[in-house]
Amino acid sequence: MIDRNDPYFWADLLDTILKGAGETFYTVGVSLLLTVLFGLAAGVLLVTTEAHGLLARPFGSRALGVVVNRVLDVVVNIGRSIPFIILMILLIPFTRLLVGSFIGPTAAIVPLAIAGIPFFARLVEIGIREVPKGLIEAAQSLGATRWTILTKVLVAEAVPALALGLSTTVVGLIGYSAMVGAVGGGGLGDVAFRYGYQRYSPEYMFAVVILLILLVQLFQSLGNFAARRLSHR
Amino acid sequence: MISVSRVVKSYGSGTAQVRALDDVTMTVKKGEIFGVVGQSGAGKSTLIRTINSLEQPDSGTVHVGGRDMTKLAGRDLRQARHDIGMIFQHFNLLSGRTVRANVELSLEITGAGRAQRRSRALEILELVDLHGKADAYPAQLSGGQKQRVGIARALASSPSVLLSDEATSALDPDTTRQILDLIRQLSKDLGLTVLLITHEMDVVKRICDSAAVMSQGRILEQGSVEKLLTTEKSLLGQALFPLGDIPPTSNAVVEITFTGVATDRPVIAQLARQHGIDVGILGAAVETIHGRQTGRTRLELPGDERAVSGAVADLRSQGLYVEVIK
Ligand SMILES: Nc1ncnc2c1ncn2[C@@H]1O[C@H](COP(=O)(O)OP(=O)(O)O)[C@@H](O)[C@H]1O
Ligand SMILES: [Mg+2]
Numbered sequence: 001m002i003d004r005n006d007p008y009f010w011a012d013l014l015d016t017i018l019k020g021a022g023e024t025f026y027t028v029g030v031s032l033l034l035t036v037l038f039g040l041a042a043g044v045l046l047v048t049t050e051a052h053g054l055l056a057r058p059f060g061s062r063a064l065g066v067v068v069n070r071v072l073d074v075v076v077n078i079g080r081s082i083p084f085i086i087l088m089i090l091l092i093p094f095t096r097l098l099v100g101s102f103i104g105p106t107a108a109i110v111p112l113a114i115a116g117i118p119f120f121a122r123l124v125e126i127g128i129r130e131v132p133k134g135l136i137e138a139a140q141s142l143g144a145t146r147w148t149i150l151t152k153v154l155v156a157e158a159v160p161a162l163a164l165g166l167s168t169t170v171v172g173l174i175g176y177s178a179m180v181g182a183v184g185g186g187g188l189g190d191v192a193f194r195y196g197y198q199r200y201s202p203e204y205m206f207a208v209v210i211l212l213i214l215l216v217q218l219f220q221s222l223g224n225f226a227a228r229r230l231s232h233r
Numbered sequence: 234m235i236s237v238s239r240v241v242k243s244y245g246s247g248t249a250q251v252r253a254l255d256d257v258t259m260t261v262k263k264g265e266i267f268g269v270v271g272q273s274g275a276g277k278s279t280l281i282r283t284i285n286s287l288e289q290p291d292s293g294t295v296h297v298g299g300r301d302m303t304k305l306a307g308r309d310l311r312q313a314r315h316d317i318g319m320i321f322q323h324f325n326l327l328s329g330r331t332v333r334a335n336v337e338l339s340l341e342i343t344g345a346g347r348a349q350r351r352s353r354a355l356e357i358l359e360l361v362d363l364h365g366k367a368d369a370y371p372a373q374l375s376g377g378q379k380q381r382v383g384i385a386r387a388l389a390s391s392p393s394v395l396l397s398d399e400a401t402s403a404l405d406p407d408t409t410r411q412i413l414d415l416i417r418q419l420s421k422d423l424g425l426t427v428l429l430i431t432h433e434m435d436v437v438k439r440i441c442d443s444a445a446v447m448s449q450g451r452i453l454e455q456g457s458v459e460k461l462l463t464t465e466k467s468l469l470g471q472a473l474f475p476l477g478d479i480p481p482t483s484n485a486v487v488e489i490t491f492t493g494v495a496t497d498r499p500v501i502a503q504l505a506r507q508h509g510i511d512v513g514i515l516g517a518a519v520e521t522i523h524g525r526q527t528g529r530t531r532l533e534l535p536g537d538e539r540a541v542s543g544a545v546a547d548l549r550s551q552g553l554y555v556e557v558i559k
Contacts, residue, residue, distance in 0.1 A: 138325035141285055142390070143314035144342045152338065156329055232370035233328045 002201045009203075016191055017207050023105040024187035027180070028173045031109045035116030035169060040162075042117060043124020044150065046072050054136060054146055054154070072121075079118030084176050087115055088183065108185030112176055120169045127161030128154050160231035167223020171216050178212065188212060234394065234426040235261035235284060240293030242279055253279040254290065255450035261443070266420055266427040268437040270469070271447035277430035280447070281396050284428060285317045286310055297394060315343050318387030322399035324379040326371040332382050333358065333367040339389040357385045361415060377408035381415070388419065395420070397429035401436060413439045434472050438522050444469055458522065462490055463554040474529035476516040479558060485534045485541045486515065490554040492527045500548065501532070508544045510536050531558070 003009065048055040049069040056065045082090070088111045095102045095110040131154055139149045155162070181189020188208050196205030242254040253276040261267040269277050282288035283295050286302045295302040300313050326335050336354040345353065358364050361381040371379055380400060387395060397416070401409040417440045420427050429436065437444050437458065445455035446468045453468055454461060461469040470490070479486055489500065501512050513533035520527055534541045548555045 132323075132325070134321055134323055134325040135327060137287060138319070138321060138386075139338070139342070140287060141314060141317070141319035141396075142339050142342045142386070143311035145311065148342060152341070153327065157327060159329060230329070233372050 002195065002199055002204075004201075004203070013203060013207060016195065016204070017188075017211065020181075020186070020188040020191035020208070021211060023190070024174070024177050024181070027105045027108045027112060027185065027187055028170065028177050031112035031116055031173055031177075032170060034109070034113040035120050035173070036166065038113075039117045039120030039169075040124055040155075042072055042076060042121035044128055044154065045069070046076070046121065046125045047128045048150070048154070054149055076118040076121050079114065080122065084111070084115050084179060087111055088180060103184040105186040108177065108180040108187070111180060112173055115176055116169055116173050119172060120165060123165030123168060124158070124162060127158035127165060130161060131157045160227040160233075163226040163230055164223050167219050167226075170219045170223075174212065174215055174219070178208075234263040234298060235259075235267075235428060236294075236296045237280070237283070238294045238296075240280075240283060240290045240295060242276075242283065242288065242290045252450045254283070257293070257450070257452055259445055259452060259455060261426060261428050263426050264420070264424055265442040266417065266429065266440050268441035268444045269428070269430040269447055269452075270432065270434065270437055270444060270472070271430075272432060275447045276450040277432075277447055278398055279450075281319075281398050281428060281430050284394075284396055285314055285319060311342075315390045316392045317394045317396060318384075318390070318392040319396040319398070320380065320383040320387050320400045322402045324371070324376075324383045324403075326379060326382055326386075328371055331368050331370055332363065332374070332385075335371065335382055336385045336389050339386050343390045353389060354385075357389050358382075360388075360419070361385045375408070376404050377411060380404065380408075380412050384412075384415065384419070388423070388425075391423075393424070393426060395425050395427045397427065399431055400429065402431065402433065406435075409433075409435070410439065416440060437469070438473060438520055440523075442523075446472075459492070462492075462522075462527065465556055470529070473520055473522070474518040476518060476529065476531045479531075480515065482533055484513075484536075485538075486531060486558040487534060487541075487545060487548075488529055488531045488556045488558055489548060490527070490529045490556075492522075492525060492554075500530075500553070504532075504534075504544055504548075508536075508540055508547070510534050510540060510544055 045055065045068055047053060049058065049065040050056065056062060058064050058068065091111045091114060092102045095107050098110055099107045101107050135153050135157060136149055139153050177185065177187055178189030178192065181187040182193040188211060192205055192208040195201050196208060237257055237259040240254050240257045241252070244251045244253055257280060269280060271277050279288055283290050284297060284302065286305060290303060297313065297317060302313060305313050327338065330338065333354045336357060337350045340350040340353055355364065355367060358367055361384050363378060363381050363385065366374065366378060371382065374382070401412050404412060413436060416427060419425060431437070441458055443455070443457045444461060446453045458469070461467045462473065464470065476488070501514070504510050504512050515531040515533050517530040518528060534544060545555050545557060
């Protein structure tokens with residue numbers, strides 16, 4: 001139990017919380033980057049490799065399109081169906097192989113990204129699917145390449161939906177990061193677990209909880225705001 | 234300019250197979266406005282989409298300006314499409330781009346530089362009378378304005394052919410007229426060849442030089458509008474001048490088609506005077522086709538066969554188109 005009457009109690013608390021928050025930002029930030037990169041690609045491919053999709057025949061081969069589509073679908077479904085706490089444990093050997101350890105903020109990136117990618121991919125898929133087919137045809141009639149259609153039509157028109165998906169994903173990742181933190185991934189989850197739970201300090205626990213609530217609010221509002229500003233429908 | 238030859242296109246297979254295009258042959262001359270009319274499901278969209286190869290026919294050829302579109306792929310196909318603009322029923326504008334940026338997309342695709350894109354976009358927006366809306370988003374525009382953007386986007390790369398897939402079908406009658414007049418004007422000013430498809434007769438009446446009537450994947454008749462109107466049993470003629478069913482009568486029934494000056498001639502009075510026939514009027518319809526008053530009157534001609542055939546011959550000798558119905 002921490003001594004609340006220690007003159008340095010609040011300064012220590014602030015220090016610890018800030019350090020935890022910094023680690024959380026780092027972990028969530030990097031895993032978010034990976035999530036956006038791979039999730040966007042996976043989401044776009046999920047829609048476009050369907051029959052009659054823009055990439056139904058990558059390199060002229062429908063078979064390849066089918067394989068990419070099926071494999072992605074299965075992988076994303078698996079990723080989405082494993083509870084995060086189990087995924088985290090399952091990934092320990094892989095994480096160790098990749099980062100050398102499964103403890104610490106950098107190691108925490110691995111399970112976070114792997115949980116985030118399929119989550120975001122489904123949201124991207126929904127957003128891309130909502131882009132009217134007619135827009136693709138219009139661009140084709142202008143002589144656009146598939147890449148142009150992908151970037152300037154499909155992704156560009158889905159941007160408001162993607163912004164909402166992004167904020168939902170950030171919120172999810174913050175939640176997961178607390179879970180990884182509790183088992184050695186550092187960050188706010190680690191603070192809550194070690195100080196709040198193991199050394200029973202309600203102040204630490206509350207501080208973490210309030211900070212998490214604020215972060216979630218912030219990112220969700222940011223996403224909503226961005227989606228509204230970016231949508232001209 | 235556009236020549237479609239023996240094109241067949243089916244969808245589905247087995248018993249569910251639909252022949253959307255069933256041996257279609259069609260020619261659109263340079264600089265003319267050609268309308269394809271037909272009911273929903275006739276195969277019109279499929280036909281127009283084979284012209285810019287959005288749809289590949291099962292067999293047959295499609296030539297546009299000398300290029301066989303069915304043989305093109307990749308870069309060559311994209312290049313050919315720069316020369317064929319297309320507009321759509323639902324406009325298909327990018328909601329996230331301003332009017333100007335929508336037009337510029339066309340120029341981004343053809344690889345024009347930034348400054349050139351900007352000036353060309355503004356120039357073409359001026360041409361469609363939308364210069365004041367360059368920075369608006371499509372959602373802020375009326376249907377007619379959206380279609381003007383569609384037209385500007387289609388024409389930005391200076392194509393020689395414009396394809397229109399029911400471009401006025403989502404618009405009210407007034408706006409439809411404005412858009413049709415704009416297309417006619419642009420076609421004249423830019424020497425555009427226009428192929429448009431529609432289920433509305435009004436469109437053909439207002440702007441088409443030539444037309445084809447389509448049903449169940451087949452072209453039933455085609456030719457210049459004027460010629461079709463003076464062709465026996467022309468479906469286009471019947472559709473443009475709906476005179477209804479022929480009432481039961483033992484007398485001869487004829488239909489006279491008037492164009493231009495002939496409208497003014499006192500034909501009926503003359504028949505009574507010169508041939509002693511007591512003419513009965515069974516129906517009449519007058520339409521403005523291409524800005525010219527054109528009408529069709531269905532007359533009942535009592536009297537013996539000789540009197541009737543004499544009267545018909547007389548009318549024909551005056552340059553009137555007369556069709557003996559019974
Ligand atoms: N992609 C498609 N798949 C299956 N059937 C189609 C497809 N496109 C059109 N068809 C069918 O082909 C026929 C002609 O359609 P369409 O060319 O759209 O007619 P229209 O434009 O005259 O209404 C219809 O029976 C339609 O159901
Ligand atoms: Mg159609």
